[in-house]
Amino acid sequence: MNLPESRSTADPAPPQTGKIAKHHLEEWRGKAYVYLCVLLLVVIIFSIVVFIASRGLTPFISQGVSIKEMLFGLKWAPEDDTPVFGALPFLVGSFSTSLIAALIAAPLGICASIFMTEIMPKTGKSVLQPAIELLAGIPSVVYGFVGLSVIVPFLRHTFPGQGVGIMAGAIVLSVMILPTITSIATDALRSLPAGLKEGSYALGATRWQTIARIILPTTMPALLTGVVLGIARAFGEALAVQMVIGNAPHIPHSLFESATTLTSIITLSMGNTTTGSLHNNALWSLALILLIMTFLFVFIVRLLERRVKRS
Incomplete structure (x- = not known):
């Protein structure tokens, strides 16, 4: 007699x-x-x-403006009977203020990051880092107004000139890009393997020798990345620089003479031109130059990041 098979309770x-x-x-x-x-x-x-690009290339393609004249010309006179569009003074002003601002802010930002990571981490993290991060949230117009009220009078009474000029713009920009450089430098120093520092200390090196010979050379590509990003930030700033640089369309012979930048001339003139006119398209050409410079800065940052990954 065959009994019915019982169903297993372990069936899935x-x-x-x-x-x-x-x-x-x-x-x-x-x-x-x-x-x-x-x-x-x-x-x-x-x-x-x-x-x-479609707007910025129009003066060179169909309106008779020479690229050589735009990049190396010294005179900007769009309202003359024969308009002249020389943008070299604007390029000189933009590069001068950006590079001088980086020269001022880079040592301050890197030293602040070393203080926050290697010398007094607790104090730096609780006091200095929040203060530097607070600078990044201040509007550009506030920086410009402070520069106009404090920095320009100080330069006027200390150095020859009216106070407005390349140096005033560079000082304002240096404060504005300080959070960018400091933040990137701090992240780079904190990501450094602890074994490198411990090995240096084990060999008898002091803290300052370790910082100078181990930490800074190892993290130098990342530190330069922060500096390049700071320069890119300064190169594209308009309002704060416009308030303190003087907006004179000529190449200055001194850091304390009035000058202007690409962003300043665009913001000051764009609202006074007619869409499609030669003057308006020439301003778009300046905007195209700004865009190309931004791409160049991004390309440099990518190269530096590759060096960091390889190292």
Whole structure:
């Protein structure tokens, strides 16, 4: 007599197909959302580049302006009977203020980061770092107003000239880019492997010898990345520099003479031009130069980041 087989209690439970399908659906939605955001970002960036390039190249293609005249000309006279568009004074002003600001802010930012990470980490993290981060949240117009009220009178009474000029703009910009340089330098120093410092101390090196011969050379590419980003930030600043530089379209012979920058001339003149006119398109050409310089700074940062990864 054959007895019916009893069902084993250890049989596996049926798969939860509903939960698996729901999980795959949520994963597909997440990927689709991320890809859509990336695609939208690429389209926006590409559209900005195409729009600025189409406007900025018009004077050279169809309106008879020479690229050599634009880059190396000394006179900017768009209202003359024969308009002249020499942007060299603006390029000199932009590069001068940005580089001098980096020369001022880079030592301060790197020394502040060393203080916060190697000398007094607790005090630096609780006091100095929040104070520096607070500088990044101050609007540009406030920096410009402080520079106009404090820095310009100080330079006027200390050095020859009216106080406005390259040096005033560079000092204002140095304070504005200080948080960028300090933050990147601090992150680079904190990411340094502890074994390097411990090995240096084990060999008998002092703290300052370790900082000078181990920490700074090892993190130098990352520190230079912060400096380059600070220069890029200073190069594109408009309002604060416009308030203290004097806005004179000529090449200054002194750091205390009035000058102007690419961003200043664009913001001052764009509202007074007609869309499609030669003057308006020439301002778009200056904007295209700014965009190209931004890409150049990004390219330099990428090269420095590759050096960091290889090291």
